[in-house]
Amino acid sequence: MAKKIIGLVKLALNAGKATPAPPVGPALGQYGANIVMFCKEYNAKTTDKIGLVIPVEISIYEDRSFSFILKTPPASVLLKKAAKIQSGSGKPNIQKIGSISVTQLQEIAKTKLQDLNTQDIKKAMKIVQGTAKNMGIQIND
Structure with missing residues (x-):
């Protein structure tokens, strides 16, 4: 018989840097889960993705x-990394702060494909392109 789930926790943590401090400790502590063990396992599985924020869905x-x-990093994090910027534009329709190529857009869409509500790469590119537009990142042909 399958184990009964008593809690589902969704967190977005820096890869390889999970600690028992907030937000991990309080989120898992309320269910009595082994926080230190989770941190060790999460850090071990994400050591190759240092520098990215990796969302995680924990079933207790x-x-x-x-x-x-483990989920794929948010599109905004991947776009910032590709455009080599620190943050999005405060006025995305007026002030463009970076640009990426269509090839980079396609790579980001391929990465995000498993977590998006489509299996078509063209539609995934449109979704990521919308995120880029809202961040003030221009797509160059």
């Missing part, structure tokens, strides 16, 4: 064990 079971699923 009745016996206080847990399992987690």
Whole structure:
């Protein structure tokens, strides 16, 4: 018989840098899950992605064990990295602060494809392009 889930926690943590301090500690502590064990496992699985924010979905079971699923980094994080900028524009329609190529847009869309509500790469590119536009990042042909 399958274990009964008592909690589902969604967090966005820096890759390889999870600590028992907030937000991890309080989120898992309320379910009695082993916080230190989660941090060790998360850090081990994300060491190759240092510098990115990796969303994680943690399922906590009745016996206080847990399992987690790593998601792809947010499109905004991937776009900032590709455009080599620190943050998005405060006035995205007026002030463009960076640019990326269509090839970079396609790579980001391929990365995000598994977490998007489409399986078509062209539609995924449109979704990521909308995020880029809202951040003030221009797409160059």
